[in-house]
Amino acid sequence: MANSNIKPVTHVLFDMDGLLLNTEIIYEKVFQEVCLKFGKALTPEARIKLLGSTERRSCEICVNDLKLNCTVDEFVKDFRELSQQRLPNVDFMPGAERLVRHLHANNVPICVATSSGEESVKIKTQNHQEVFKLFHHITKGTDVKEGKPSPEIFLLAASLFEPKAEPLNCLVVEDAPNGVQGAISAGMQVVMVPGSLISEENRSKATIAIKSLEEFKPELFGLPSFKN
Known part of the structure; x- marks a missing residue:
C-alpha cells in the first residue's frame, strides 16, 4: 500500500x-500473565491499544479497560518484574x-x-x-x-x-x-x-x-x- x-x-x-x-511477543505474554493474575484475559482490543503506549499508560489500559482487581501501581510492579527477566535477550x-x-x-x-x-x-x-x-x-x-x-x-x-x-x-x-x-x-x-x-x-x-x-x-x- x-x-x-x-x-x-x-x-x-x-x-x-x-x-x-x-519485543512485542514478549510484552504480549507478560501483559497476558499479569492480567490473568488479576482475574481477566488480555483481549485483542486492549492489546491493540497498548501498542506504542508508554509503560504506565499501557498498564492503566489493562487495569481500567479490563476492570482488573488491582491498582495500576500493583500491575506496574508485576509487569516490570516479568519484563526485566525476559527482555535482555x-x-x-x-x-x-x-x-x-x-x-x-x-x-x-x-x-x-x-x-x-x-x-x-x-x-x-x-x-x-x-x-x-x-x-x-x-x-x-x-x-x-x-x-x-x-x-x-x-x-x-x-x-x-x-x-x-x-x-x-x-x-x-x-x-x-x-x-x-x-x-x-x-x-x-x-x-x-x-x-x-x-x-x-x-x-x-x-x-x-x-x-x-x-x-x-x-x-x-x-x-x-x-x-x-
Missing part, C-alpha cells in the same frame, strides 16, 4: 519495540539491523523515538550496543509529558539532531497505530510495518505500509538505495 504523495527526506526516526526489536526484527547500518554508513542522520522508559531501553539494548551506538540519539518516553499518539516525542527527537531537523524532512518508521498517528500529527511521513492485529483502516493512514523492513526501499524517499 503506498501514498502517491511520497516526498524526499533527510532524517529517519525509528520506533523500537516491535519495529527494531522483537531480545533479537532484532528482520531487516532492522541491515537498514540501520546502511543508513548510518551513508551518513543519513538517524535516531530512536521510543515510548519505553530509560531503564527499559537499557535492558533491551544491552546486548546490541554496537548497533544502537550508530543512532545520533535515543528519545525515550520518560523524556516527554505526553506519549504517543501525541506528536511530542517525534518533535523532540527531530529537534535534537545537529542541526535540528524540520518535520517535513523526517521519515518515521513505526509498527503501531499510536506511533503512526503521532508522526502524522508531527507533520512527518511514516513507513508502517504493522503486526497481524492491525486493521486495514489503520494501515492506510501511513505513507506506505510494508510487511517487513526487509521490503523497505530507501530510494522511495530519496535515501541511498541498498547496493545488493
Whole structure:
C-alpha cells in the first residue's frame, strides 16, 4: 500500500519495540500473565491499544479497560518484574539491523523515538550496543509529558539532531497505530510495518505500509538505495 504523495527526506526516526526489536511477543505474554493474575484475559482490543503506549499508560489500559482487581501501581510492579527477566535477550526484527547500518554508513542522520522508559531501553539494548551506538540519539518516553499518539516525542527527537531537523524532512518508521498517528500529527511521513492485529483502516493512514523492513526501499524517499 503506498501514498502517491511520497516526498524526499533527510532524517529517519525509528520506533523500537516491535519495529527494531522483537519485543512485542514478549510484552504480549507478560501483559497476558499479569492480567490473568488479576482475574481477566488480555483481549485483542486492549492489546491493540497498548501498542506504542508508554509503560504506565499501557498498564492503566489493562487495569481500567479490563476492570482488573488491582491498582495500576500493583500491575506496574508485576509487569516490570516479568519484563526485566525476559527482555535482555531480545533479537532484532528482520531487516532492522541491515537498514540501520546502511543508513548510518551513508551518513543519513538517524535516531530512536521510543515510548519505553530509560531503564527499559537499557535492558533491551544491552546486548546490541554496537548497533544502537550508530543512532545520533535515543528519545525515550520518560523524556516527554505526553506519549504517543501525541506528536511530542517525534518533535523532540527531530529537534535534537545537529542541526535540528524540520518535520517535513523526517521519515518515521513505526509498527503501531499510536506511533503512526503521532508522526502524522508531527507533520512527518511514516513507513508502517504493522503486526497481524492491525486493521486495514489503520494501515492506510501511513505513507506506505510494508510487511517487513526487509521490503523497505530507501530510494522511495530519496535515501541511498541498498547496493545488493
